[in-house]
Amino acid sequence: MISLYDTLAGEVRPLATREPGKVALYACGPTVYDHPHLGHARSALTYDVLRRYLEWRGLDVRHVANITDIDDNIINRARDEGRTEGEVAVEWEAVYVDAMAKLGVLDPHERPRATEWVREMVDFVGRIMDVGAAYSTPTGVYLRVRDVAGYGDLVHRDLDDLRASAGARVEVDEAKEDPLDFALWKAAKPDEPSWPSPWGPGRPGWHIECVAMSLGILGDDFDIHGGGNDLVFPHHTNERAEALAVGRTFARHWVHNAMLNIEGTKMSKSLGNYRTVVEMLDEHPLNGRAFRLLVLQTHYRKTMEVNPELMASARSAVQRLDALSRRAAAAGIDIISRSGGTSGASRAVGAWTDDEWTVLPTSSHGPSLDHAAVEAFREAMDDDLGTPQAVAAIFDTLRRANAALDAGSEDAATLVATVRDLSERGLGIPNAGPPHLAGRLGAGGSTCAPGVTVLPDGGDDGGDDDGGLTASGEGGMAEDTPGPSDAEIEELVTRRQATREAKDWAAADALRDELSAMGVVVEDTPAGPVWHRQ
RNA sequence: GCGCCGGUGCCCGAGCGGACCAAGGGAACGGCCUGCAAAGCCGUAAAGCCGCGGGUUCAAAUCCCGCCCGGCGCUCCA
Structure with missing residues (x-):
């Protein structure tokens, strides 16, 4: 109810x-x-x-x-x-x-x-x-x-x-x-x-x-x-x-x-603390999602505070969501699909710059979700839109998902899917940037397989009454990604991987510094290096 | 002045009578992992604690009274 x-x-x-x-x-x-x-x-x-x-x-x-x-x-x-x-x-x-x-x-x-x-x-x-x-x-x-x-x-x-x-x-x-x-x-x-x-x-x-x-x-x-x-x-x-x-x-x-409130008081032009949405969005590509998360972390009936530090902390939290997607992808659990350019007509929001991505529907053929997490989420939201606790339930699940990933547990897929469903479809917070942020190189050379969901046991979500997991896709938010092209980045990442295999650590580190200066982060996973833009 | 809403850890912020849960996020520190990182996981003692003072109760951060502090509304406003 x-x-x-x-x-x-x-x-x-x-x-x-x-x-x-x-x-x-x-x-x-x-x-x-x-x-x-x-x-x-x-x-x-x-x-x-x-x-x-x-x-x-x-x-x-x-x-x-x-x-x-x-x-x-x-x-x-x-x-x-x-x-x-x-x-x-x-x-x-x-x-x-x-x-x-x-x-x-x-x-x-x-x-x-x-x-x-x-x-x-x-x-x-x-x-x-x-x-x-x-x-x-x-x-x-x-x-x-x-x-x-x-x-x-x-x-x-x-x-x-x-x-x-x-x-x-x-x-x-x-x-x-x-x-x-x-x-x-x-x-x-x-x-x-x-x-x-x-x-x-x-x-x-x-x-x-x-x-x-x-x-x-x-x-x-x-x-x-x-x-x-x-x-x-x-x-x-x-x-x-x-x-x-x-x-x-x-x-x-x-x-x-x-x-x-901004810095403790309601914003107003006269106080000079009047902030527009466009300014906020322009300050950092992650701010759209970060602001939504920040809003959700305070109950809607309570005055909320916004300042640069809080925006930064919300950005960090958003990055954990993205990191989970990368880890899952590296582990072969991939519930992100690229939609080949069709910009879903019913989609209200702007696509991610040039690419658009979506989450596979989880209605009948989707992955199963973690029952306890879904229940916690629903209970929180049912009670006067308890978004702070709903967010807590999501991050709790996120931690469990990471732990399962570390352990190579079969539960990982379910937990990852749960985090995505609750955060994206339930709260409107997309989990990863454009697909190329999860661009992946390495031994297997595999990239995200379009539209493929590799998940064990796709039973329904515990047959619970009215979970209502039926709505369609997800809107995205614009996060511009200026800077070096994917090809340039992959070139450097590939070279770095070669030096690593040759155990030329100095050269590898130099290349990583170079990438870092370009705003690119490389993470070495068991399946090979994974990179994303900062 | 009148009305309303808040004061919880280094910061943000849940909880609103009883679970050894003061959730979750951020920051910090230690450990594991790593070539090193990143990401991730684990951990962070004791004491004390939920603005202050009373009260109710077997039991209060949670209820009542008073006080202090802050914010908002009463005017266009999200």
Whole structure:
């Protein structure tokens, strides 16, 4: 049974979906007017992992993540740059989508844009007017908050409490009946983009966007509504109020991820600790996977810390995953297959530079998995997405796999396959770089046999109930590999191997230094040297 | 001010009443392996320990009360 913390209930509850076997998930996306930052990435990663896990469990997930492409920030930027709002939004949406792809975030099934749903938003506002829960003023249409019973339930605060804060902070709009009332529709100001409406030209308020799109696409009573915990109030509170005002049932579960701090404080431009996803990714080819691992090592409801040291330690951990793949390959256990260039259409994410690889499906003909490890993983994930413990289970299995490899045990194949399945398909962390990173020379001269899985005894995974090991392949993340070509490297590795066989250690070491200077690491295994780029 | 969430080993971070498990990751040190490395495995005593002070309990890092410190929200925000 899968449980999740529900913000509205204030406790961990079993995930009770509207339809058995299906999950309708709506996660609030970004407003596109600037570079996505690490916080956007943490949020996107949270729902990506939630989705992957639900799918790993065999559930049919419909994931919707919106793009807010019209708002004050976009308008301001467009004005500053002398462009249209549309141009600004299109540009930054592309940057966002590309950055998420590089983080291995699967494309949501639908990515609605606010501007494409204005008609539905106008209709929605109209219905709220019809039931008398809203009123129109010269500046726009406002929801009368006191008409909505349980308005503050999501934030667990009552009206007076909220009002005390609001009055003190925000300049009170004279036209509003209550400082808490918020705009459903904003009357157009000169030079601003606008759409026609029964209340005059204007544009939708922020909250109405998500209500119209989530209910419009997923329908009433959809399963999970997620977003950053900074959206609990006012955004989600107001979305909910709009839906309740017209008597519609909204999200069954509210999931909110915590914020991300850099050097102890929330990042912000003014503090100079604002970090974009692109910068982070550019700093090191392993950072995409490292950041995902770092995010997963902290529970999603707890503020997490990011700094260069932590990124470095996460990179080291990622390298252990890769090392296992190399060791397994050297031992003849190879569950990586090269897909001959076909870039799986359903694949959401960018391929590994020029090569693309995938993991063989483990459904019916796949290798058997280690039952205890799978159970530990599932137990951790079922309990409110316990990714830190899930990661622990994976690394524990990784250690066992290495030990089995050392011992030449038959269990090795199963354990290696388990590590791969859980980390890649369950959490979205690919285990090895492009196949050529595992390029292998030596006595046998064999390279990874395409599509071949050499594993003993491919029985199913212990016949346990709903392991749901049925989803398909894995998305990759871009990790550029500039520098010397494979041929150049293999040339040096081959020469070094010759000197080693001649026991000319000095020459061998010199060649290794040379390779090392090129960023290439050579490991001598019983089956011959194996190399990979740093 | 109001609300919420945290303070666990050198660092990050699980655990949230009882298992000689304070998980897992990183760093460090020792051993094995190796031509040397890398990768990998094994190990890292005793004492003490889970912000501080009380309390509840046969039993608390885990529950209650108080205090100190930190973060976030209440305003566009993932």
